Amino acid sequence: MSASAAEALEYHSKDFKWDTLRQEIENDPSLNYHFLPFVYPQPEQQLSKDPIKAWQSFHIQHSSGKFFKERRYLLKEFPELVSCGDGCKVLEVGCGNGSSALPILRGNEKIILYACDCSNETLQRAKEFVAASNVASMLEKKEPLKLVHGQWKKEAVALVV
Template sequence: MSEEETKYFSKDFEWEEVREEVEKNLSLRYHLVPFESSTPLSSPSSSLANQSEAWKSFHNRHSSGRFFKERRYLLKEFPELLSFHEYSKVLEVGCGNGSTVLPILRGKQSSAVYACDCSKEALDRAKEMIDAADGILIKDRFHPFVCDFSRNGFPKWLVCDSCRRDSLQKHRDFLSDGNKSEGMELNKLSSNKDHCCIGVLDFVTLIFTLSSLPFQKMPTALEECISVLKPGGLLLFRDYGLYDMTMLRFPLEQRVGFREYMRSDGTLSSFFCLDTVRDLFVGAGFIVLELEYCCIKSVNRQNGKQMRRVWVHGKFQKPL
């Protein structure tokens, strides 16, 4: 990656500049104060059900797919997807219309991508987009399935209980015995003798997905993600960062938690600082490999105004 490309995709400006401006602006102070409410956002069952329905409605309204653009920056930000072993298995969580899946399938002709979303309509659009893609045949390597992983977990045909237990035991052995088990063959964990599942995965991608969950459900969701990764597998993460332009545009009445906001269509959006992301992933058992703000300037083509976007970029590894 050239120096110019690196600058474009990560550091058009410094996050501290935005932080200083926001914290000095009294009109934006309501974003910073602790949130107090007698009616918390999420009861264990109803809020998640409402979120699933809200996102299904969202994808129905944007069924043409024009709302989303193919994330062509993905392989530059996460080159591991290209450099890993030949027949890698990737799980894209919350794939929407396939804007993340398509560049992965195009980038490596031997990778298999499993992709889930709570919306069947979104998956239908993703399949249509994959089927219509130019170039090499990729549809046979694309495996979409409906799943609300934050409520029900991943299906057992993806990773069965036996593979999960083996992977978890390997993780516990590492924690208790240090590096003694490092030399064992990791392929044994995905040998899948009964062929009841595809086995543990090389990669999980969470691209603008975690922020759509109520904060109190995020730890469980990340524990589910680490349980389907093989030891040494990577979770690749990008999501909304603290003081992103979108956050600052939310009015006070749409604030439903600390750095949590409800859009008018009922969908949820959270905005992360680095410390929060680190605590969530370490708490789930991950090792932090990379964690930083991506600060990118873009231009609104309609009015010519510059927009400052802040995203969080992260790479996290399941311990060997």
């Protein structure tokens, strides 16, 4: 990667003038909400009564290819996914349409990727997305994944909240 390309990937907080931005917000009454304190929603407002239906609805509403972009940055952020050897396992919980699965499978053909989601329709789309890419062979299992204590390496487990 050239130096200019590497520099283009970085985000600099000095790319714009903070004072100018503040003045812009102060002068436009429609943007004044930025100065109000954040009000956390009540727990009952936050959670759907049926989260599976909520996710299915979300994925139906955003089913176009324009919304879900392949997450190509994953291999840059987690180079371990490329360098891990045979038998390396990744569990993606909430895989959606497979936008994270595909770059991982492209980056390491020996990786074993388990992808799960609460929406059968979304899983079907993910399966089609990965199959169309011709990067991986798939074995579809409709049985629960058995996780055995100690089966996963501690240093390989990441929690994203």
